[in-house]
Amino acid sequence: MEKLIGKSQTNQLTNNLSLKxxxxxxxxxxxxxxxxxxxxxxxKLSKTVVIxxxxxxxxxxxxxxxxxxxxxxxxxxLYKTKIVYPNPKKVFNAFDSTPFNKVKVVIxxxxxxxxxxxxxxxxxxxxxxxxxxxxxxxxxxxxxSDVDISIPTTGNLQSWADQxxxxxxxxxxxxxxxxxxxxxxxxxxxxKAAIKVVSKELENVVFILWGKQAQSxxxxxxxxxxxxxxxxxxxxxxxxxGFFGCKHFSKANDYLIKQGKTPIDWSI
Numbered sequence: 001m002e003k004l005i006g007k008s009q010t011n012q013l014t015n016n017l018s019l020k021x022x023x024x025x026x027x028x029x030x031x032x033x034x035x036x037x038x039x040x041x042x043x044k045l046s047k048t049v050v051i052x053x054x055x056x057x058x059x060x061x062x063x064x065x066x067x068x069x070x071x072x073x074x075x076x077x078l079y080k081t082k083i084v085y086p087n088p089k090k091v092f093n094a095f096d097s098t099p100f101n102k103v104k105v106v107i108x109x110x111x112x113x114x115x116x117x118x119x120x121x122x123x124x125x126x127x128x129x130x131x132x133x134x135x136x137x138x139x140x141x142x143x144x145s146d147v148d149i150s151i152p153t154t155g156n157l158q159s160w161a162d163q164x165x166x167x168x169x170x171x172x173x174x175x176x177x178x179x180x181x182x183x184x185x186x187x188x189x190x191x192k193a194a195i196k197v198v199s200k201e202l203e204n205v206v207f208i209l210w211g212k213q214a215q216s217x218x219x220x221x222x223x224x225x226x227x228x229x230x231x232x233x234x235x236x237x238x239x240x241x242g243f244f245g246c247k248h249f250s251k252a253n254d255y256l257i258k259q260g261k262t263p264i265d266w267s268i
Contacts, residue, residue, distance in 0.1 A: 050092070051092045051095050051096065052092070052095050052096045052099050052100070053099075054099040054100035054101050054102075055092075055095040055099070055100050055194070057100075058100045058194075058197050058201065059190075059193060059194060059197065062189075062190055062193050067186045067189050067190075068186070068190065070186060071185055071186030071187065071189075071190070074185055074186075075173055075182070075185065078173070078175070078182075079173075082175050082176070083175065083176035084173055084174065084175055084176070084182075085112050085113070085114060085115075085116075085118070085119040085173065085174055085175075085176060086112055086119035086120050086121050086173070087120070090119075090120045090121035091121060091172050091173060092121065092172070093120055093121025093122055093161075094121055094122055094123070094161065094166055094167050094168045094169070095166075095194075096121075097121075097122065097158065097161035097162060097167075098161050098162075098164055098165065098166045098167075100197075100198070100201075100202075101202075102164045103164055103166045103198055103202060103205055104163070104164035104165065104205060104206065104256060104261055104264070105164060105165040105166070105205065105206040105207075105208065105252055105256075105264060106165075106166045106168065106195065106198060106205060106206070106207045106208065107123060107124070107165060107166070107167050107168070107208045107210075108123065108168055108169075108170065108195070108207070108208070108209055108210075108213075108214035108217060109123025109124055109167070109168065109169040109170070109214070110123075110169060110170060110171065110180075110211075110213055110214075111169055111170070111171035111172075111173075111174045111179065111180055111181075111182065111183065112169055112171070112172070112173065112174045113126060113133065113174075114174045114175065114176055114177055114178055114179050114181070115176075115177070116176065117130050118130055118133070119174070120156075120158075121172070122157055122158065122160075122161055122167040123167045123168055123169045124136050124139060124157060124167065124234075125155060125156055125157035125158065125160075125161075125167060126155040126156060127156060128154055128156045129154075130155060130156075131155070132152075132154075132155040133155065134235070134236045135233075135234050135235050135236070136155050136234075137151075138234040138235070138236065138239040138243065138244070139234050140152055141244065142234070142239075142243060142244055142245075142246065142247075142248075142249070143249055143266055145244070145245070146246075146247045146248070146249045146250050147249050147250050147253075147266055149266055149267045149268075150267075152267075152268035154268060156268070157268065159265070159268060160264065160266070163262075163264050163265065164264070165264060166198070168191055168194065168195070169191070170187065170188050170191045170192075170213065170214075171183055171185075171187040171188065171191070172187050172190075172191070173185075173187070192217065192220065195207075195217050195220065195221075196220045199220060199221045199222050199226060200222070203225045203226070204225065204226065204227070204255075204256075204259040204261070205226045205227070206226070206227045206228075206229065206252040206255055206256065207221055207226055207227070207228045207229065208229050208248055208252065209228065209229065209230045209231075210230075210231055210232070210233050210234055210243065211232060211233030211235075211238070212233075214230075214233075215230050218230070227251075227252070227255045229246070229248045229251055229252065231243045231246040231248065249264075249266050252264065253266075
């Protein structure tokens with residue numbers, strides 16, 4: 001299969017019809033019926049969604065609901081007619097990278113980055129060799145101040161996810177250059193269900209809520225058995241109003257250690 005259009009062609013995508021057709025043609029191959037609806041022959045279970053097995057079991061009731069069919073039908077059509085991020089095979093990267101039973105920390109974001117070569121299914125994270133966005137730079141500044149880790153030169157946070165940090169956007173897809181364009185398609189219901197099942201079924205999880213949208217989930221979290229950390233969003237517009245100095249990275253690890261869990265290695 002050919003690779004998706006590279007970053008060097010980003011500025012041409014909107015106005016260059018031939019490139020757009022090429023992009024859409026490639027994504028039709030990637031985002032066929034099998035992405036959301038497929039019989040997984042490798043699994044003992046007949047899965048209707050291609051997602052990590054532990055999450056499939058945890059969320060299987062969602063996949064039979066009316067909103068899910070409407071959502072997936074809509075998203076499939078959008079991938080075939082628009083430029084949509086992330087790469088369709090990475091829509092569920094947060095779930096695939098951090099199995100349900102391995103979740104130790106949850107960081108809640110908003111929607112994916114909407115520039116080419118950025119989003120890869122983990123909130124705040126970008127693909128390797130991609131310029132680090134301003135919000136992530138602020139996260140790195142706090143990381144450096146809090147736990148004395150050198151500011152990374154890459155914006156890829158896959159190593160956090162691999163250690164048990166569920167890095168979940170509340171909306172999992174976005175149209176190119178259109179922030180919040182897939183808001184209210186139905187993703188919020190799905191990700192809310194995911195956060196709720198973590199709160200209900202697991203214990204001693206750290207929930208990191210940056211910004212009002214993330215903090216809106218606090219009402220479904222069980223504070224008696226989990227540790228909830230909140231601050232303003234790390235965006236350049238708000239980071240100086242309480243994000244810098246919040247020390248969430250060290251606080252999260254202190255809590256995990258007290259619960260007998262391995263702390264997160266926040267270095268990149």
